[in-house]
Amino acid sequence: MSDPRPPFPAAVRGGHQDVAAHPVRELLAPRETALGGSTVVRRLLPNLGRRMVGAWCFVDHYGPDDIADQPGMQVPPHPHMGLQTVSWLHQGEVLHRDSLGSLQTVRPRELGLMTSGRAISHSEESPREHARLLHGAQLWVALPDAHRHTTPAFEHHPDLPRITAAGLDAHLILGTLDGTTSPGTTHTPLVGADLTLRQGAHHRLPLERDFEYAVLTMSGRTEADGVPLEPGSMLYLGCGRDELPLRALTDSSLLLLGGEPFEEEIVMWWNFIGRTGEEIAQAREEWTTGTRFGEVHGYDGARLDAPALPATPLKARGRSR
Incomplete structure (x- = not known):
């Protein structure tokens, strides 16, 4: 997923200096922004208060939207480098096309x-023929320097491993949780899990003490470590936790995101992740001139133009404001 505008001025992010080494409860406020078609998203990362959670560096939550008489999501061809994208849906379908020739409907x-x-x-x-409702999340994972120039790839995993308990059904999106591992390729220690909770369910979810974590409420009302969460809200939890108490006040669904704090500082601008401003400028030029990023065939419309680079030089920022 892309935004025609960069979400924030280009900035250096990452490193350990601003990672909470102990448990915290930091509620992140979303910022609404419009994408193609009728889709309005709530942007939770990067956030003015928190820019990364492990290697997770971008989180958009959208819907549920009634798109019965609308085109729904329409995000034209756009480039990426230095990252992984994760498409995750609760309702609806998204048709993915890429410059590798991939054509896949994600459900x-x-x-x-x-x-x-x-x-x-x-x-x-x-x-073109789509479900009435569209509800999901788009997430990015920053690639470490050793893997950021790897060969591009697309994976589709329709049947993910699950963890079940009384009132809990968890799908493992990426990484490992409670001894269960997703087949999705990862390049840093991290975890992503979709947690469905029935009203009244109360669980203590096992965590990795060296990971930092956040939870995003997709639907319903929950309490995470005693903090009430409404749909579209995200709670940053810091590190140093062995478990996370969860209580469902209604039938609910959460995304758990976590990982080892990302050691490297990254420069993130528009749809690019690099290490220097010069690298970002070169990527923009190569997208504009039609080199390097390939071509997406079959999309009915023009590709996205890159926004102008900021006039100000890159400003070093940590993982939090």
């Missing part, structure tokens, strides 16, 4: 994982 609780590596371009759209 609820199926993993669509695109590794941009050195360069890729793709589009995302609701199929």
Whole structure:
């Protein structure tokens, strides 16, 4: 997924200096922004208060939207480098096309994982004949330096491993949780899980003490470590936790995101993740001139133009404001 505008001025992010080494409860406020078609998203990362959670560096939550008489999601071809994209749905379908020739419809609780590596371009759209409701999340994972120039790839995993308990059904999106591991390719220690809770369910979810974590409420009302959460809200939890108390006040669904704090500082601008401003400028030029990122075939419309680079030089920022 892409935004025609960069979410924030280009900035250096990452490193350990601003990671909470102890448990915290930091509620992140979303910022609404419009994408193609009728889709309005709530952007939770990068956030003015928190820019990464492990290697997770971008989180959009959208819907549930009634798109019965609308085109739904329509995100034209756009480029990526230095990251992975995770498409995650609760309702609706998204048709993925990319410059590798991939053509895949992603459905609820199926993993669509695109590794941009050195360069890729793709589009995302609701199929012409689509479900009434669209609800999901789009997430990015920053690639470490050793893997950010890897060969681009797309994976589709329709049947993910699950963890079940009384009132709990968890799908493993990426990484490992409670001894269960997703088939999705990862390049840093991290975890992503979709947790469905029935009203009244109360669980203590096992965590890795060295990971930092956040939870995003997809639907319903829950309490995470005693903090009430409404749909679209995200709670940053810091590190140093062995478990996370969860209580469902209604039938609910949460995304658990976590990982080892990302050691490297990254420069993130528009759809690119690099290490220097010069690298970002070169990527923009190569997208504009039609080199390096390939071509997406079959999308009915023009590709996205890159926004102008900021006039100010890159400003170093940590993982939090």
